[in-house]
Amino acid sequence: xxxxxxxxxxxxxxxxxxxxxxxxxxxxxxxxxxxxxxxxxxxxxxxxxxxxxxxxxxxxxxxxxxxxxxxxxxxxxxxxxxxxxxxxxxxxxxxxxxxxxxxxxxxxxxxxxxxxxxxxxxxxxxxxxxxxxxxxxxxxxxxxxxxxxxxxxxxxxxxxxxxxxxxxxxxxxxxxxxxxxxxxxxxxxxxxxxxxxxxxxxxxxxxxxxxxxxxxxxxxxxxx
Numbered sequence: 001x002x003x004x005x006x007x008x009x010x011x012x013x014x015x016x017x018x019x020x021x022x023x024x025x026x027x028x029x030x031x032x033x034x035x036x037x038x039x040x041x042x043x044x045x046x047x048x049x050x051x052x053x054x055x056x057x058x059x060x061x062x063x064x065x066x067x068x069x070x071x072x073x074x075x076x077x078x079x080x081x082x083x084x085x086x087x088x089x090x091x092x093x094x095x096x097x098x099x100x101x102x103x104x105x106x107x108x109x110x111x112x113x114x115x116x117x118x119x120x121x122x123x124x125x126x127x128x129x130x131x132x133x134x135x136x137x138x139x140x141x142x143x144x145x146x147x148x149x150x151x152x153x154x155x156x157x158x159x160x161x162x163x164x165x166x167x168x169x170x171x172x173x174x175x176x177x178x179x180x181x182x183x184x185x186x187x188x189x190x191x192x193x194x195x196x197x198x199x200x201x202x203x204x205x206x207x208x209x210x211x212x213x214x215x216x217x218x219x220x221x222x223x224x
Contacts, residue, residue: 012068019044019051023065028104032118037061063121066110069101070125075132082140083187086159089133090179093160097167106168130156150190158186 012020022044026035037058041048055061073096079085096102110122133156140146162182166172 019046020065020068023061024101024104027062031108032113032115059117059121062118066121066125070129075136078136078139082145083183085136086183086186087179090159090163090183093163094174145191147190155186155190
């Protein structure tokens with residue numbers, strides 16, 4: 001079984017976490033256009049002035065709420081191996097997909113959201129998250145585990161895409177074993193280039209022409 005590291009608990013005060021959770025719930029219920037600070041405050045059990053004091057605008061509130069999601073899914077420092085890092089990324093993806101926050105983000109399709117303000121917030125947070133993941137792969141290149149010519153973003157998309165297809169399109173179970181299989185296939189294809197032994201034909205050509213076989217002596221029949 002994989003050894004997984006749970007995301008660190010947010011260091012925000014409990015009251016802030018409750019308000020930001022309420023903001024996500026309202027975002028899921030009413031979408032960005034219908035979200036109101038008053039409804040968020042009511043759901044969190046606080047006065048709306050408490051919300052406005054910390055987040056003056058609706059955009060500030062939603063950005064902070066989505067940042068809590070980004071914090072929970074951040075990859076953290078490298079485990080020291082490419083395989084260990086990809087396993088952890090896969091596990092975080094699975095936990096995120098099963099969470100309330102993940103379901104909200106997937107359903108609202110934030111990166112393609114018609115509200116430009118919300119789409120821009122999501123784009124900024126997504127790029128920050130992607131940059132953290134790419135940094136892990138750069139470290140793998142430095143260690144000699146990953147071919148420097150590999151497209152890091154594509155590799156990450158292949159990991160997430162393979163899990164997405166199983167979870168949402170095929171409705172299949174994804175567990176530690178499946179994640180490990182996907183990761184091993186990716187590493188086998190994207191690992192550092194191995195020096196291949198030349199084939200026999202290539203070796204023969206590189207070592208010069210083959211010696212000619214001596215011709216067999218022809219037998220002569222005696223004349224009777």
